[in-house]
Amino acid sequence: MNYVRDLRALIGHAPVNWVGVCALVLNTENEVLLQRRTDTGGWGTPGGIAELGEPLPETLRRELWEEASITPLNPEFLTVISGPQTYQKLPNGDEFYQVVAVYVVREWHGVPVPDGEEGSELRFFRLDHLPVSLGPVDGEVLRLLRGR
Numbered sequence: 001m002n003y004v005r006d007l008r009a010l011i012g013h014a015p016v017n018w019v020g021v022c023a024l025v026l027n028t029e030n031e032v033l034l035q036r037r038t039d040t041g042g043w044g045t046p047g048g049i050a051e052l053g054e055p056l057p058e059t060l061r062r063e064l065w066e067e068a069s070i071t072p073l074n075p076e077f078l079t080v081i082s083g084p085q086t087y088q089k090l091p092n093g094d095e096f097y098q099v100v101a102v103y104v105v106r107e108w109h110g111v112p113v114p115d116g117e118e119g120s121e122l123r124f125f126r127l128d129h130l131p132v133s134l135g136p137v138d139g140e141v142l143r144l145l146r147g148r
Contacts (some may be wrong), residue, residue, distance in 0.1 A: 001142065003052045010101035013093040020098065021060045022047040022081070022137060023072070025105045025112075026147055027124050033112055034131065035067060035119030039090055045141065049101070056101045067118055070110035077105040079144065080135050088135060102141050143144070 008018070017119070023046045025033035034043045048063040051055060064070050079102050087097035111120045125131065127146045134142065 004049055008094065010105070012076075013095055015087075015095040018049045018096045018098055019056075019101055020025040020047060020049040021056055021063060021098045021101045023060060023064055023075070024078070024102065025064070025068070025070070025072075025107050025108065030067055031124035031126050032122050032130075033054060033122060034138075035070075036121040036123075038116075038118060038120050039092070040133075040135070040136065043125075043131040044135050044138045046077075046122075048118070060101075060103050061107075062083060064105070066110070068110075068122055069113040069115075070108040071130065072103070072105040073109065075105045078104050078141075081135065081140055085136050085140070086137050093108040098137050100137050100141075104145075 025046065033046065035046055037044050046064055046067045048059070048067070050059040060075055061072060064072055080100065081102060083101040084097070089095045112121055114122045127142070130142060
């Protein structure tokens with residue numbers, strides 16, 4: 001079962017609320033891990049949509065494993081981002097608003113490797129040298145992180 005695919009088969013490209021997670025993975029130099037997204041070509045934080053009934057901490061673990069081959073240790077809940085500023089329309093026509101639980105991850109097992117499906121590249125960026133092609137939620141959470 002694929003929650004997103006199955007729901008889209010029923011409703012097409014119509015706007016929906018997606019509930020999910022965003023991971024601010026920081027290395028020892030306080031640089032943040034970003035992935036180059038295959039759907040938009042832009043950069044974004046690892047994370048994604050919760051499967052039906054899935055607890056958000058489990059979504060965080062699953063998404064980090066799927067997208068970066070890492071397992072978070074002691075993630076710290078930071079905030080929830082939601083509202084009209086989270087609206088996105090993907091190149092394929094899918095529209096959505098996001099309700100995102102944001103976690104800071106300072107420790108993990110594994111070596112970050114892109115999955116090649118959702119992300120084509122993973123790279124750590126200094127917080128004062130971030131790419132400009134960030135989505136609305138990514139931009140907001142990275143501003144919050146810089147302010148901490």
